[in-house]
Amino acid sequence: MESSPENDRELTLIEHLIELRSRLIKAIVAIVLVTLALAPFARQIYSRLAEPLVRYLPEGSSMIAIDVASPFLAPFKLVLILAILIAMPVVIYQLWAFVAPGLYRHEQRLARPLLIAAMLLFYAGCAFAYFVVFPVVFSFFTAMAPEGVAVMTDINRYLDFILVLFIAFGLAFQVPVATILLVAIGVTTPDSLAAKRGYVVVAAFAVAMLLTPPDMISQTLLALPVWALYELGIVMSRLLLNRNGQRDDGQAAGRDGEEPSGQ
Helix, strand or coil: CCCCCCCCCCCCCCHHHHHHHHHHHHHHHHHHHHHHHHHHHHHHHHHHHHHHHHHHCCCCCCCCCCCCCCHHHHHHHHHHHHHHHHHHHHHHHHHHHHHHCCCHHHHHHHHHHHHHHHHHHHHHHHHHHHHHHHHHHHHHHCCCCCCCCCCCCCCHHHHHHHHHHHHHHHHHHHHHHHHHHHHCCCCCCCHHHHCCCHHHHHHHHHHHHHHHCCHHHHHHHHHHHHHHHHHHHHHHHHHHHHHHHHHHHHHHHCCCCCCCCCC
């Protein structure tokens, strides 16, 4: 018999709202605590983040601050965003603790690893952007500057630029999770996904063109990992179906011909 949600007691709307408020407060407190811990190091953190560009700036060039408050606001904005990313496991756990009692056990077994994988893949996408994409992109941009043009990037615009890349690569690395989820809920099959491989490659480059700056390097460096992760998602979804098939066969053999529950 299919197990019912773990929390069988019906909660009132007020009780749900009270619990949601409690979960949100805990998530916000986690973000605030991380922000306070990082705030004293805001300048060093920004300098570290700017290093992939500063490394390739011509001799005598430097980053600049156009707005009066930019030297303060840009590092603070970076610290706040970084605090959200660092505290994301706590935020996701609080959301999970609120939603999980309403899920069946088989749904929880599927959702837990997918949430963990999604979080780790987002971090991996950001790391890939910082360690692989940034050096290539910034070395290309600075090398292609016309003669007589001083490359001096505004710190706010640089921050906005790299945040777009972080988000783009973090989301792009969710492809295996999305693929496995679509197969798990029966929307598609691994064979169908494999047959559409050519369309996915074209779509990956099209999405990369929209999400990344208008240069072929960053677009290619986003599209190729998306393609590779799509292939990984197909492999993992096949393994998921094989495991579920073996489990279903074992359960069917153990029932010895009993009628399915709920019939």
